[in-house]
Amino acid sequence: MRIEPSNVLRNKAKAAGATEWLANVQLLVDTLSVEWGFAVDHGFADGTEALVAAVTMTDGSDAVLKLLIPRADMYENHEITVLELANGDGCAALLRADPERRALLLERLGPSLHDLGLPLGQRHEILCATALNFWRPAPDCGLRSGAEKGQWLIDSISALWVELDQPCSQAAVELAIECAHRRIEAHDDRRAVLVHGDVHEWNTLQAGDGFKLIDPDGLITEAEYDLGIIMREDADVLLAADSVVDASWQRARWLADRCNLDPVATWEWGVVERVSTGLLATSLDLQPFGRDMLAVADTLSR
Numbered sequence: 001m002r003i004e005p006s007n008v009l010r011n012k013a014k015a016a017g018a019t020e021w022l023a024n025v026q027l028l029v030d031t032l033s034v035e036w037g038f039a040v041d042h043g044f045a046d047g048t049e050a051l052v053a054a055v056t057m058t059d060g061s062d063a064v065l066k067l068l069i070p071r072a073d074m075y076e077n078h079e080i081t082v083l084e085l086a087n088g089d090g091c092a093a094l095l096r097a098d099p100e101r102r103a104l105l106l107e108r109l110g111p112s113l114h115d116l117g118l119p120l121g122q123r124h125e126i127l128c129a130t131a132l133n134f135w136r137p138a139p140d141c142g143l144r145s146g147a148e149k150g151q152w153l154i155d156s157i158s159a160l161w162v163e164l165d166q167p168c169s170q171a172a173v174e175l176a177i178e179c180a181h182r183r184i185e186a187h188d189d190r191r192a193v194l195v196h197g198d199v200h201e202w203n204t205l206q207a208g209d210g211f212k213l214i215d216p217d218g219l220i221t222e223a224e225y226d227l228g229i230i231m232r233e234d235a236d237v238l239l240a241a242d243s244v245v246d247a248s249w250q251r252a253r254w255l256a257d258r259c260n261l262d263p264v265a266t267w268e269w270g271v272v273e274r275v276s277t278g279l280l281a282t283s284l285d286l287q288p289f290g291r292d293m294l295a296v297a298d299t300l301s302r
Contacts, residue, residue, distance in 0.1 A: 008284055009051065052066050090134030169298045271297065
């Protein structure tokens with residue numbers, strides 16, 4: 001079966017200089033189907049970082065094939081490292097991997113939180129519980145630290161804001177960079193744990209009577225980073241509140257209390273991720289998500 005990459009995936013592959021990979025990815029699927037022994041059931045049209053397909057193994061079991069976009073950095077195979085560290089606990093189990101071809105065979109899970117359409121409060125409960133199950137010490141694993149990611153986010157925000165002709169206020173950018181610097185300075189190896197790095201409703205899938213995460217970015221940093229991801233999501237809910245500022249702090253305190261973490265660190269990571277992701281979504285024309293995130297950032301910066 002032929003699998004068509006989504007438009008977002010195509011754009012990201014081209015931006016990463018992976019046009020050759022894009023042209024030959026179907027051949028890679030066909031080759032792996034013989035080597036690993038599976039038949040493709042169907043592709044997932046919403047893949048943004050990898051070509052993803054549901055497959056059936058020759059023994060009749062279900063799995064998921066994931067082919068990562070090649071990237072010219074030392075972290076391009078970090079997802080395999082993260083999945084090996086998690087070992088199926090709080091995250092989809094890794095069944096097989098080929099780092100050279102950036103190919104993964106994963107446990108197949110159920111519908112996402114987004115597909116289930118649960119109310120916001122219940123979603124936040126599940127996201128926190130699932131993240132708590134994922135976090136663990138992982139010293140000397142070679143993954144990027146929160147301080148390194150913080151600097152990367154600063155550089156990305158600064159560059160994208162100019163490239164996109166300033167789609168949000170300068171004050172929003174300055175606030176995000178200020179918050180990122182504070183989180184960089186606060187990095188402490190003694191507190192740092194393995195975090196998922198992208199905990200949201202599309203990445204949280206039903207697994208039996210619970211949930212597991214997929215598509216880990218994988219960082220070694222303070223656990224509040226993952227809560228910052230939750231903070232940036234559902235921007236439309238914050239915009240509909242009587243006070244965006246009060247609603248933002250209320251969310252930060254609730255998430256932090258639920259996980260016994262720091263609400264200030266949670267709020268600050270939320271600001272950084274909201275601006276960074278809002279700019280990225282704008283560059284990929286993922287609207288209204290990007291526009292709403294940046295609107296919240298503008299309001300908070302005022």
